Amino acid sequence: MAEALNSLYKAELIHLDGPWAGREDVEAATADWVHWFNTERLHSMLDYQTPAEIEATHFAENQTIGNAA
Numbered sequence: 703m704a705e706a707l708n709s710l711y712k713a714e715l716i717h718l719d720g721p722w723a724g725r726e727d728v729e730a731a732t733a734d735w736v737h738w739f740n741t742e743r744l745h746s747m748l749d750y751q752t753p754a755e756i757e758a759t760h761f762a763e764n765q766t767i768g769n770a771a
Contacts, residue, residue: 711735 744750
């Protein structure tokens with residue numbers, strides 16, 4: 703999984719938007735990419751949902767279960 707993520711990161715950000723002016727530019731772009739990856743990019747392994755949607759559903763379901771007990 704980590705190797706696939708690194709490949710996506712390099713293909714979708716590093717190689718596509720480079721060359722970079724400096725480390726700070728890469729760090730800022732990486733933070734933006736991670737936010738986009740988790741909140742907007744649909745993932746086929748997650749039934750075309752975002753990780754943020756999966757997380758929200760998980761916590762909503764567990765909140766309901768916890769309150770019922």
